[in-house]
Amino acid sequence: MARVYNFSAGPAMLPEPVLRRARDEMLEWHASGMCVAEMSHRGQDFMSIAAQAEADLRELLGIPSNYQVLFLQGGASTQFTAVPMNLLRGAASADYLNTGSWSKKAIAEARRYAEVRVAATTETERFTRAPAQTELSLDPAAAYVHYTPNETIEGVEFSYVPETGDRPLVADMSSTILSRPIEVSRFGLIYAGAQKNIGPAGLTIIIVREDLLGDAMAVTPTMLDYQVQAKNDSMYNTPPTYAWYLAGLVFEWLKGLGGLAGMAEINARKAQRLYHAIDRSSFYHNPVALDSRSWMNVPFTLADAALDETFLKEAKAARLTTLKGHRSVGGMRASLYNAMPEEGVEALVDFMSEFERRYG
Amino acid sequence: MARVYNFSAGPAMLPEPVLRRARDEMLEWHASGMCVAEMSHRGQDFMSIAAQAEADLRELLGIPSNYQVLFLQGGASTQFTAVPMNLLRGAASADYLNTGSWSKKAIAEARRYAEVRVAATTETERFTRAPAQTELSLDPAAAYVHYTPNETIEGVEFSYVPETGDRPLVADMSSTILSRPIEVSRFGLIYAGAQKNIGPAGLTIIIVREDLLGDAMAVTPTMLDYQVQAKNDSMYNTPPTYAWYLAGLVFEWLKGLGGLAGMAEINARKAQRLYHAIDRSSFYHNPVALDSRSWMNVPFTLADAALDETFLKEAKAARLTTLKGHRSVGGMRASLYNAMPEEGVEALVDFMSEFERRYG
Numbered sequence: 001m002a003r004v005y006n007f008s009a010g011p012a013m014l015p016e017p018v019l020r021r022a023r024d025e026m027l028e029w030h031a032s033g034m035c036v037a038e039m040s041h042r043g044q045d046f047m048s049i050a051a052q053a054e055a056d057l058r059e060l061l062g063i064p065s066n067y068q069v070l071f072l073q074g075g076a077s078t079q080f081t082a083v084p085m086n087l088l089r090g091a092a093s094a095d096y097l098n099t100g101s102w103s104k105k106a107i108a109e110a111r112r113y114a115e116v117r118v119a120a121t122t123e124t125e126r127f128t129r130a131p132a133q134t135e136l137s138l139d140p141a142a143a144y145v146h147y148t149p150n151e152t153i154e155g156v157e158f159s160y161v162p163e164t165g166d167r168p169l170v171a172d173m174s175s176t177i178l179s180r181p182i183e184v185s186r187f188g189l190i191y192a193g194a195q196k197n198i199g200p201a202g203l204t205i206i207i208v209r210e211d212l213l214g215d216a217m218a219v220t221p222t223m224l225d226y227q228v229q230a231k232n233d234s235m236y237n238t239p240p241t242y243a244w245y246l247a248g249l250v251f252e253w254l255k256g257l258g259g260l261a262g263m264a265e266i267n268a269r270k271a272q273r274l275y276h277a278i279d280r281s282s283f284y285h286n287p288v289a290l291d292s293r294s295w296m297n298v299p300f301t302l303a304d305a306a307l308d309e310t311f312l313k314e315a316k317a318a319r320l321t322t323l324k325g326h327r328s329v330g331g332m333r334a335s336l337y338n339a340m341p342e343e344g345v346e347a348l349v350d351f352m353s354e355f356e357r358r359y360g
Numbered sequence: 361m362a363r364v365y366n367f368s369a370g371p372a373m374l375p376e377p378v379l380r381r382a383r384d385e386m387l388e389w390h391a392s393g394m395c396v397a398e399m400s401h402r403g404q405d406f407m408s409i410a411a412q413a414e415a416d417l418r419e420l421l422g423i424p425s426n427y428q429v430l431f432l433q434g435g436a437s438t439q440f441t442a443v444p445m446n447l448l449r450g451a452a453s454a455d456y457l458n459t460g461s462w463s464k465k466a467i468a469e470a471r472r473y474a475e476v477r478v479a480a481t482t483e484t485e486r487f488t489r490a491p492a493q494t495e496l497s498l499d500p501a502a503a504y505v506h507y508t509p510n511e512t513i514e515g516v517e518f519s520y521v522p523e524t525g526d527r528p529l530v531a532d533m534s535s536t537i538l539s540r541p542i543e544v545s546r547f548g549l550i551y552a553g554a555q556k557n558i559g560p561a562g563l564t565i566i567i568v569r570e571d572l573l574g575d576a577m578a579v580t581p582t583m584l585d586y587q588v589q590a591k592n593d594s595m596y597n598t599p600p601t602y603a604w605y606l607a608g609l610v611f612e613w614l615k616g617l618g619g620l621a622g623m624a625e626i627n628a629r630k631a632q633r634l635y636h637a638i639d640r641s642s643f644y645h646n647p648v649a650l651d652s653r654s655w656m657n658v659p660f661t662l663a664d665a666a667l668d669e670t671f672l673k674e675a676k677a678a679r680l681t682t683l684k685g686h687r688s689v690g691g692m693r694a695s696l697y698n699a700m701p702e703e704g705v706e707a708l709v710d711f712m713s714e715f716e717r718r719y720g
Contacts (some may be wrong), residue, residue: 011399026379222437
């Protein structure tokens with residue numbers, strides 16, 4: 001067996017210790033006589049796994065007790081609908097920051113249910129930076145303010161949490177959650193698809209302040225009503241039990257690394273290492289403003305796009321995979337989620353340097 | 361390691377050969393250098409896994425080419441909303457058969473979006489039988505007819521497919537799909553949560569006739585629009601990739617057993633063995649009419665309910681687990697899904713006989 005360094009934007013690498021645990025427990029979890037995927041979600045064994053995962057996530061993120069944590073299905077794209085359905089609460093409009101491809105999708109879906117005001121946009125700059133706080137034109141009547149702290153495709157990350165006054169701040173944290181500490185009390189609602197920093201695809205985590213619950217639009221599907229899910233501890237129907245268990249193993253692994261403060265140090269080193277390699281070269285280029293560069297997703301282009309295929313082919317031969325950039329941006333993209341070891345970034349930087357030497 | 365016979369109604373047992381394959385491939389699938397859960401859903405490896413799973417399911421069920429197969433999230437409860445949103449197609453009402461707890465949930469959710477006509481009900485008989493074709497009072501103007509071929513809680517299964525003329529027949533097959541051959545062309549839409557006969561919780565399979573697509577209600581969340589999902593090959597967003605892979609392993613295992621004809625023979629023997637043991641005893645009782653008894657879920661009571669706890673405790677000690685009946689019905693329930701081996705039923709019947717000898 002020879003595992004690769006997998007730079008996929010998601011689904012993405014999982015920590016190897018997590019995979020080893022899952023492998024060892026596949027035929028029998030503890031002395032249960034069964035795989036976690038075979039357990040009734042109402043049984044003691046799974047209930048303990050579920051509760052431990054939630055407790056560990058609460059500890060890692062420092063989630064205040066007036067926030068509910070939900071373990072749901074459907075991905076962030078389902079939340080693009082659930083957010084306006086649940087959070088408009090009688091208001092007509094919401095404010096959205098337009099900072100990249102995922103913001104745009106969230107805005108397009110919200111427009112089907114609400115009047116969307118774009119409170120800031122960097123589209124004319126091809127989404128190469130996050131707007132500053134002073135650029136946000138917020139509407140006092142907005143039901144909430146939605147933004148995307150990290151844009152997976154453009155590699156743009158906010159270096160600050162927007163100040164929105166009384167309006168609840170809603171964040172799609174799919175590609176940055178758990179990469180560093182955050183102050184949850186600054187947010188009304190946080191949602192994240194699992195397949196980057198949490199676990200396998202098919203699990204979506206919602207962290208929502210309790211006072212925002214209970215006023216969903218009449219057309220809201222019962223399964224998308226946060227209040228219903230909160231009252232049923234995310235078990236209104238059968239939850240994605242095996243994904244929930246794997247997420248729990250990831251949380252345990254993170255705690256062992258020193259929690260999010262420890263993870264942030266590692267992530268900062270990984271990102272600096274790669275950006276430094278890009279910036280010191282005239283062969284590689286990253287278009288994002290220095291203060292908006294993502295720790296998690298690093299897009300870069302080669303001086304000659306005709307070399308892209310060769311780069312990808314030789315990288316794969318060096319066991320560095322899934323580096324192709326999103327088709328809307330082109331070039332390469334290296335995603336450096338929590339599970340990517342520092343050695344992986346080291347190997348990528350070495351490969352890039354050697355590639356430049358031969359082709360640059 | 362000592363695996364148990366797990367009679368859970370779902371999530372339920374998975375075939376041991378499937379778990380062994382998943383275990384062996386956990387750190388590396390084939391020569392990919394990664395776990396399937398780590399693969400980009402747009403990459404060649406996962407695309408081949410996804411396509412093979414769909415091809416195997418199409419072969420197993422004999423799905424005609426004018427049907428789409430979708431691999432989605434959210435469970436049957438999400439389909440309770442998606443079905444009226446997608447299939448009303450301008451009509452005001454739909455017909456529903458009310459045959460147990462899951463029918464009732466489907467009806468309650470559909471009432472939020474449509475006028476629901478109950479075209480047959482066995483509620484006054486406490487859901488102890490399926491209605492006959494002659495008892496169905498169908499509305500010519502109904503957009504579709506919805507029923508639950510197997511009621512997981514009451515253990516009631518239709519022994520026939522209702523004839524609904526031009527009205528599309530919609531079936532929640534969560535707890536019976538793949539247990540025996542079916543004629544897919546009799547249905548407009550089939551949906552099923554995976555966690556009984558398909559794979560792990562968190563995957564939902566939809567089989568839908570193409571001419572029913574493309575006329576969803578305006579309020580339909582994009583993620584619940586069958587047309588959108590069909591056009592994107594179930595990859596409008598990241599699908600539940602690992603669950604999809606496990607389902608593929610289950611389909612492969614089923615093909616190895618001789619497909620659904622082979623599985624049906626085994627399932628018929630398992631059910632007969634248990635019902636025979638119940639019927640020949642005056643200590644155990646199953647309330648369901650003979651022609652409506654489920655192959656998959658067998659509820660039964662003990663002559664003295666005061667013995668329930670002892671029964672469950674001793675069964676567990678004999679490595680026969682999750683036999684407690686649903687709280688709404690009481691007593692016991694043995695679910696005999698595809699992955700339950702005949703030896704498991706044999707062991708249960710032996711235990712029941714010995715228990716009756718000692719306590720009866």
